[in-house]
Amino acid sequence: MDQHKYLKPIEVFLGVPYATPPIHSNRFSPTRTPSPWDGVRISDKLGAVCPQKLPDISNETEALEKMPKGRLEYLKRLLPYLKNQSEDCLYLNIYAPAQASFVLLVK
Incomplete structure (x- = not known):
């Protein structure tokens, strides 16, 4: 459907x-x-999005120690939109x- x-x-x-x-x-x-x-x-x-500290998810193994897999996948999709930061x-x-x-x- x-x-x-x-x-x-x-x-x-x-x-x-x-x-x-x-x-x-x-x-x-x-x-x-x-x-x-x-x-x-x-x-x-x-x-632009307001300035903020972005989580480092370059090492997925370390990132998964700090967050669930679903959040990591969400952040991977979201981060490209958060890179354009400005006041x-x-x-x-x-x-x-x-x-x-x-x-x-x-x-």
């Missing part, structure tokens, strides 16, 4: 800023609304139901 048979189409907007970057003079300040942009903003790439990390990834498109026929 097709496991995706019942999934509905979605719209995906990646890396949408929700606040000014907390860098330089804004580093320890409360967040502020981001600056508006002109025209259409391309939102097809994930934004400029206040971005949203938005997944919304796709809007139906209607065609207006004029006689």
Whole structure:
């Protein structure tokens, strides 16, 4: 059976800023609304993640002494997305139901 048979189409907007970057003079300040942009903003790439210490899983034997196999497999899939780190990390990834498109026929 097709496991995706019942999934509905979605719209995906990646890396949408929700606040000014907390860098330089804004580093320890409360967040502020981001600056508006002109025209259409391309939102097809994930934004950076906030800085964090990543676990070292290069030696799987040692890693398995500290975590279950399921967590190790999860981290192996997740780590490529966590390598892009920056203090400029206040971005949203938005997944919304796709809007139906209607065609207006004029006689």
